[in-house]
Structures are given as structure tokens and as C-alpha cells.
Amino acid sequence: MNKLILTAAAIASFHVFAQPAFAQDAQAGEKKAAMCIGCHGIPGYQASFPEVHKVPMISGQNAKYIVASLEAYKKGDRKHPTMDAIAQSLSEQDMADLAAFYEGHGKAPQNAGKPAQPSPEVAELLKKANCASCHGEDYNKPIDPSYPKIAGQHADYLYVALKAYHTSNNRLIGRNNAIMAGMAKLYTLSELKKISKYLASLDGDLRTVPESRFR
Incomplete structure (x- = not known):
């Protein structure tokens, strides 16, 4: 039953994120990134809303996921x-x-080593929602590029993002993706x-990747 639910969720998620294709131009994207670099181009830069946390690292992230995220904010x-x-x-x-632009920005070879093993407690938590079934066994190679790479992402940002799926009916904060909300709500905030x-x-x-003007 769990496998059927996960398969259905993955199919539903694919249709949610599937969008008409637009020709991508990384050079054009670099020229349009001025509004992004003030936060995402400064190592360790912290946002203060809804709570203090580091802004997410987006250089090296899947392009399809970045588009899906921006569309979700717009909608x-x-x-x-x-x-x-x-x-x-x-x-x-x-x-x-x-x-x-950001998918290839400062791209480095993928780490070929074995990922750090979680504690038995965390291993059980990860199995609970079968996180690796979408984000990949090493959490750096999702099964579809519409899903994010999350390995190495800032812990405080990941926590705030996951916690946002617990929030509803708030005009300023929260995330409404039904699949991720169902997964996140399996856990306490401490977990x-x-x-x-x-x-x-x-x-x-x-x-x-710092921009030269911020180095």
C-alpha cells in the first residue's frame, strides 16, 4: 500500500510540475540575476523572515526545480x-x-564518496516518508529534475522550508504543495x-558562488 501511495504521489507531482518548455539561455540569465545576487550571492547571508535563517544555496540546483519554485511563489x-x-x-x-544560469553556476564535479551515514534514529525518520524515493539515495541526484537537490543545503533553511508545510491559512508564510505537506506532517518539528x-x-x-562585487 505504501508503495502504491508513493508511486501515485510521484506521478501526481510530475504533473503538477510539468510546464510548457521555454528555451533556456544561461547567458541571458546571468544578466537577469542582479535581483538574486544580493541574497543568494553572499556566503552565509541570512534572511530575517519568517525567522532568521540562511538563504538557500541555489548555484548547482536543478533548473527545472528552480522554475517550479519561482512559479509556486508567483501563484x-x-x-x-x-x-x-x-x-x-x-x-x-x-x-x-x-x-x-544557476544550474551551471560554479558547478563542480559531483562527490563520488559514500554519503555520511545517519544515526539509527535519523535513518528511521528518513524511511518514514521514504525521502530517498524522490530525492535520491544520496539526496543529491533526485529521480526527476523537478525535485530539489537537498544534500548539503543549509540546515536552518531546510528546517524552515519543511516547517512551512505545517502552516496553512496564513497569507505571509507557508507552502501548499499537497504531497510535501503530507510528508512533512508525518514529523514533529523536533524531528x-x-x-x-x-x-x-x-x-x-x-x-x-560570490559575485565579484561582494568579494
């Missing part, structure tokens, strides 16, 4: 005042170009924090 399925305003200003072509800390300890492709 209101994700809520964050700053990101909402930015997404509203972007066309579908802008999103495609920015995504192409989400433990999962986030483990995922952040893994090697992955995600990084912050």
Missing part, C-alpha cells in the same frame, strides 16, 4: 513577501533563463530539525 503556492514580489516580476522566459541537520552534513552540488 501563491509558496508564500514569502520578498520572493513573492520577485516572482511576480518575472516572465516564464526570465524564470527559464535564471534557472539555466524535522534532526532530518535537516543530517541532510546539511552531506556532500552535494549546492553552493553559494
Whole structure:
């Protein structure tokens, strides 16, 4: 039964994220990234809403996932005042170009070593929602590029993002993806924090690449 549920969820998620294709232009995306680098181009930069946390690393992230995220902010399925305003200003072509730029931005060879093993407690937590079934065994090679790479992402950001799926009927914060909400709500906030800390300890492709003006 669990396998059937997960298969159905994966199929549903694919249709949710499937969007008309736009030709991606990474060079055009680089020229459009000025609004992004003030947060995502500064190592360790922290946001202060809804709580203090590091902004996510997006250099090296899957382009298809970046587009899906921006579309979710634009539609209101994700809520964050700053990101909402930015997404509203972007066309579908802008999103495609920015995504192409960040996917290859500062790209480094994938780590070939074995991922750090979780504690028995965290291993059981990860099995509970079968996180690896979408995000990949090493959490750096998702089964579909519409899913994010999460290995090595900032722990505090992962925690805030996962916690957002516990929030509903709030006009300023929260995430409305039904599949992820169902998964996140299997856990207490304390358990989400433990999962986030483990995922952040893994090697992955995600990084912050400073722009020259901020070095």
C-alpha cells in the first residue's frame, strides 16, 4: 500500500510540475540575476523572515526545480513577501533563463564518496516518508529534475522550508504543495530539525558562488 501511495504521489507531482518548455539561455540569465545576487550571492547571508535563517544555496540546483519554485511563489503556492514580489516580476522566459544560469553556476564535479551515514534514529525518520524515493539515495541526484537537490543545503533553511508545510491559512508564510505537506506532517518539528541537520552534513552540488562585487 505504501508503495502504491508513493508511486501515485510521484506521478501526481510530475504533473503538477510539468510546464510548457521555454528555451533556456544561461547567458541571458546571468544578466537577469542582479535581483538574486544580493541574497543568494553572499556566503552565509541570512534572511530575517519568517525567522532568521540562511538563504538557500541555489548555484548547482536543478533548473527545472528552480522554475517550479519561482512559479509556486508567483501563484501563491509558496508564500514569502520578498520572493513573492520577485516572482511576480518575472516572465516564464526570465524564470527559464535564471534557472539555466544557476544550474551551471560554479558547478563542480559531483562527490563520488559514500554519503555520511545517519544515526539509527535519523535513518528511521528518513524511511518514514521514504525521502530517498524522490530525492535520491544520496539526496543529491533526485529521480526527476523537478525535485530539489537537498544534500548539503543549509540546515536552518531546510528546517524552515519543511516547517512551512505545517502552516496553512496564513497569507505571509507557508507552502501548499499537497504531497510535501503530507510528508512533512508525518514529523514533529523536533524531528524535522534532526532530518535537516543530517541532510546539511552531506556532500552535494549546492553552493553559494560570490559575485565579484561582494568579494
